[in-house]
Amino acid sequence: MAVVLEQSPAVRPRPQSRWLQAWRRYSRNYFAVAGLIWVILFLLTGIIGPWIAPYGYADTDFLNVYQGPSWQHIMGTDNLGHDMFSQILWSTRFAIEIAFGATLVSFVIGVILGLWAGLAGGITDMLIMRLVDFMYAFPSYFLNLILVVKFGRGLLPILFAIGITGWAGYARLIRSLVLSLRNSDMVEAARALGASPVHIARKYVFPNVMTNMVVALAFGIPYDLTAQAALSVVGLGPAPPMPSFGNLVANANANILGYPWLLYFPAGIFALTLLSFQFVADGLQEALNPKGGN
Amino acid sequence: MAIVRFLIKRIVAIILTMSGVIAVAYVMMYYAPGSFFSSSQIASALGQLAVQDPHAYQVTLKMFEERYGLDKPLWEQVLKYIWYSLTFNFGNSYENPNVSIISQLKVALPISLELAFGSVVVALIIGLPLGIIAALKRNSWLDYTLSTLSMTGQAIPAFVLAVLFILLFGVVWPGTLPINGWGTFGNVVLPVLSLAAPNIGTFARFVRGSLIEVLRQDYIRTAQAKGVPYWRMIFRHAIRNSLTALITVVGPTFAFTVVGTVWVEDIFGIPGLGKMLASAFGNLDYPLAITSVYLLCMLVMVTNLIVDLCYAWLDPRVKLE
Numbered sequence: 001m002a003v004v005l006e007q008s009p010a011v012r013p014r015p016q017s018r019w020l021q022a023w024r025r026y027s028r029n030y031f032a033v034a035g036l037i038w039v040i041l042f043l044l045t046g047i048i049g050p051w052i053a054p055y056g057y058a059d060t061d062f063l064n065v066y067q068g069p070s071w072q073h074i075m076g077t078d079n080l081g082h083d084m085f086s087q088i089l090w091s092t093r094f095a096i097e098i099a100f101g102a103t104l105v106s107f108v109i110g111v112i113l114g115l116w117a118g119l120a121g122g123i124t125d126m127l128i129m130r131l132v133d134f135m136y137a138f139p140s141y142f143l144n145l146i147l148v149v150k151f152g153r154g155l156l157p158i159l160f161a162i163g164i165t166g167w168a169g170y171a172r173l174i175r176s177l178v179l180s181l182r183n184s185d186m187v188e189a190a191r192a193l194g195a196s197p198v199h200i201a202r203k204y205v206f207p208n209v210m211t212n213m214v215v216a217l218a219f220g221i222p223y224d225l226t227a228q229a230a231l232s233v234v235g236l237g238p239a240p241p242m243p244s245f246g247n248l249v250a251n252a253n254a255n256i257l258g259y260p261w262l263l264y265f266p267a268g269i270f271a272l273t274l275l276s277f278q279f280v281a282d283g284l285q286e287a288l289n290p291k292g293g294n
Numbered sequence: 295m296a297i298v299r300f301l302i303k304r305i306v307a308i309i310l311t312m313s314g315v316i317a318v319a320y321v322m323m324y325y326a327p328g329s330f331f332s333s334s335q336i337a338s339a340l341g342q343l344a345v346q347d348p349h350a351y352q353v354t355l356k357m358f359e360e361r362y363g364l365d366k367p368l369w370e371q372v373l374k375y376i377w378y379s380l381t382f383n384f385g386n387s388y389e390n391p392n393v394s395i396i397s398q399l400k401v402a403l404p405i406s407l408e409l410a411f412g413s414v415v416v417a418l419i420i421g422l423p424l425g426i427i428a429a430l431k432r433n434s435w436l437d438y439t440l441s442t443l444s445m446t447g448q449a450i451p452a453f454v455l456a457v458l459f460i461l462l463f464g465v466v467w468p469g470t471l472p473i474n475g476w477g478t479f480g481n482v483v484l485p486v487l488s489l490a491a492p493n494i495g496t497f498a499r500f501v502r503g504s505l506i507e508v509l510r511q512d513y514i515r516t517a518q519a520k521g522v523p524y525w526r527m528i529f530r531h532a533i534r535n536s537l538t539a540l541i542t543v544v545g546p547t548f549a550f551t552v553v554g555t556v557w558v559e560d561i562f563g564i565p566g567l568g569k570m571l572a573s574a575f576g577n578l579d580y581p582l583a584i585t586s587v588y589l590l591c592m593l594v595m596v597t598n599l600i601v602d603l604c605y606a607w608l609d610p611r612v613k614l615e
Contacts, residue, residue, distance in 0.1 A: 031442060134311060141553045142587045145575055148320040223348055228450045233453045233557040234572040253457045253561060260465045263457060271450050278449035 016209065024249060032283020035276035046096035050091030056240040057090040059083065066259045075265045078248075084265055087243040090265070093274070094244045095225055098159055102224040103217060105163025110170025113141060118170065118178030120193050128171070129292055135168035135282040154241040162227045166220065173216055174209075181205055211288040218281035221275045229270065245270040297603075303391045304602075308595050312375045320372050323580045324362045362581070378444060379588055387574070387582040395585050400568065403589065405476060405566035409558065410551045410593075414544065417493030424494070425501025426533060432506060440498065447495030452559035456488040466490065474563040476555075485558045493547050504536040506573070538608045545601035549594040556590070 026032055055061075061081035069076045075084035119130035147161035181204070182186055190200050225245075231237050232246025240247070248266035255262055343351045358366045362385075363374060378384050384395035423446075428440040461588050463484065464473045472480045507512065509532055517527045556568035563569070574582035606612045 125531055138311070138315065138591060139549055139553045141556070142591060146319050146587070147324055149575060149578070150326045154325070222449060229451065230453065230557060233560060235576045249454060249457055254458065256457065256460055257464055259300045260461055267454055267457060271454055274451070275446060278445055282445060 007098065013186030022211075022287040023231045029286065030285045031279045032287075035283065038272060038276035039280055043096060044094060045089060046092040049092050053082040053083075053086035053089040055086040057082070057087055057243050059086070065248070066255075066262075068110075070193065076176035076261055078251060078262055079259075082243070084243070084248075084262070085110050087248060088245075088265060088269060089246060091243045091245045092240065093243065095228070095270075096156060097120065098162065098228045098244075099221045099225050101159040102162040102228070105160060106166040106220065106224075107170055107213075107217060110166065111174055114171040114174025115178060118175040118182075123217055125175075127177070132168045132171050135165070135174075140165035144227060144231060145236060147235070148236045153236060155238065158228060158238060159232065162224050163233075166224065166227070169220075170216060173212060177189055177209055177212060180209060215285045216279065218277070218284045222277035222281065225270075225274060225277070246274075255285065297305050301599075304599050308592075308599070309380070311595070312379060312588060312592065314582060315533055315591060316379055317372050318587075319587060320580070321368065321477045323583070324368060324371070326578075338503065339477030344385055344610045362386075362393070374586060378585075384573040384585040387498050387583065388579045389574075390583065391578060393581060394597075398582075399567070399585070399589065402565060402567045402570050404526075405564060406552070406555045406559070406568055406590075407593075408482070409485055409489060409555050409564070410548065412482065413489035413551055414493060414548055416486055417490040417497055417547075418544075420490070421494040422501055422537075424544050426528075427504060429505035429509070430528070432502070436569040441502070444495035444498045447491045448499070450491070451557075452488045452492060452554040452562060455491055456561040459484045459488055474562045476566075481562075481564070483486065485562045485564060489558055490550050492553060496543060497540070498546055500540060501536060504539050505532060508536045513550055524549075538605070541601055541605045541608060546599045548597045548601075552593050552597075 049188060058080065061077065061083070063081070064073065064077050065079055067073055067077040067081075073083045073085065075088065077083055078087070113128050113132075117132075118126045144161045145163045147165070148158060151157035151161065184204075186204050187200055190204060191291045194205075228237070228244065229246030229249065232250045236252070237247045237250070238244050245266055249263065249270065252263035252266060254260075305532070343354065356365075363371055366374075383395065384399075386393065387395050387398070390398070424440050424444070428437045431437050460473045462478050463471045471483055472478065473484060475481055514527065514532060555566060556571055558564070559566040559568035560572040567589060570582060571586035571590065573579075574586060
């Protein structure tokens with residue numbers, strides 16, 4: 001009668017994967033979906049933007065400065081006759097490089113130090129966590145300023161300046177995950193049943209760590225974008241003529257009383273982008289960690 | 295006694311941390327390319343001198359270096375700055391050689407403090423009721439609207455908001471509120487609002503979360519069961535407990551706001567510490583830059599210390615260690 005025990009696959013519903021469930025929950029949050037669409041558009045623009053830009057970012061047209069939007073310059077021109085549309089396309093590329101590059105740098109440092117602290121324990125753990133506490137207490141913006149003054153205003157110096165000051169949160173998260181998972185009942189039970197370390201890592205550790213990491217990274221990206229633009233406010237953004245959203249907003253601010261339209265497109269697009277990343281991060285948090293957070 | 299030991303430990307830690315920060319910052323600036331004498335107005339005047347009278351140029355440079363101790367070995371200069379930070383005597387800046395930094399700070403620091411404290415207080419006054427309403431009406435359209443607005447406030451940085459305010463009150467409705475300068479009440483409104491907006495979102499969301507958490511607790515059900523009137527239960531039992539945790543958020547929020555003053559002061563032309571810092575970094579005026587970074591960081595760290603003390607005072611379960 002062994003045949004009876006084997007149910008036909010048609011009767012038993014296939015268990016949904018947790019990612020599919022997460023996507024179900026995510027897609028119910030309209031703001032998160034709208035944010036995701038904008039983020040995808042932003043990413044695509046950043047990738048292909050420089051090729052479709054009608055002008056180079058450094059091209060100046062001194063006969064057409066401070067133009068409003070027209071067919072020739074669909075978003076107008078600034079005080080040096082830079083085409084605003086092209087500048088925004090290049091800024092998007094720059095923002096993406098910073099957002100993903102700096103976040104990756106922070107993430108890698110955070111994962112290494114967090115794993116090290118969590119696995120080693122003892123005095124190593126204490127020293128690393130002291131460093132984390134320090135990075136938390138110290139406003140990283142000032143470290144960014146000093147680092148950019150020292151290493152210059154190019155893409156890589158700015159990327160690393162933001163990256164190496166922003167890892168404390170990741171380190172703390174990874175360490176706490178390591179500590180809680182190592183002593184968790186499910187890992188204990190799997191080990192008692194004779195599961196191999198690879199199996200434990202794949203089935204229990206990885207999914208748990210993954211969801212937390214995805215959420216942390218999603219919140220990290222808008223933070224790094226803001227940090228980059230904040231450098232421009234005090235004149236330490238990427239060196240001209242390289243445009244960035246921070247530089248464009250700062251430049252618009254300098255000319256705002258006479259030429260307010262310089263502000264509309266850069267500030268609007270930048271604000272929408274930050275908002276979208278925030279909505280995506282929040283949606284991910286709710287979809288992946290339905291219990292945690294608020 | 296525990297509190298005295300805790301205080302001594304924390305203050306020593308702050309002093310050591312700040313000394314380390316000053317040392318690192320000074321060394322990095324020392325080796326950074328460019329200097330004040332090549333990047334500011336002085337440079338053009340000196341440049342002329344260099345062409346007209348190379349000898350006098352060298353003498354002038356030497357005079358400057360001697361005056362600021364730049365001819366001494368690096369470790370001596372670093373030690374000097376650490377000593378400055380401990381004695382609160384910061385010497386003179388490059389930009390204004392005749393005015394001591396400390397007398398500039400006496401004007402600038404209160405302005406920044408007023409902005410930072412003012413915006414945190416405003417954010418609390420607006421954010422708390424919003425969070426409470428959202429929690430009591432949770433999962434209603436009101437809650438969703440408030441939560442979305444809070445998130446919007448958190449996502450838009452203060453400097454973008456500040457520029458948008460300038461657009462609104464400088465171009466769309468000119469003359470309603472001043473957009474530049476300092477001294478009247480009107481000058482305070484826009485900078486405080488742009489700094490407060492992200493904090494309103496932070497506070498509202500935090501209060502909503504913690505109040506929902508508290509409302510699930512057993513003692514709330516007990517209060518309901520024994521017939522405590524609804525509003526009395528909300529205010530006396532629920533909100534009081536959810537507010538204790540809020541203290542832990544106020545600290546980081548304040549730190550965030552102190553950093554924000556740098557941008558907002560620069561944009562609204564307010565002669566505070568942040569504006570000082572921005573122009574000091576722009577001119578590579580290192581004494582001024584290091585002093586302003588030092589003070590802003592001190593502000594953050596001392597606030598964190600006060601927050602820890604308040605938390606231990608409000609919640610007897612917390613031990614100071």
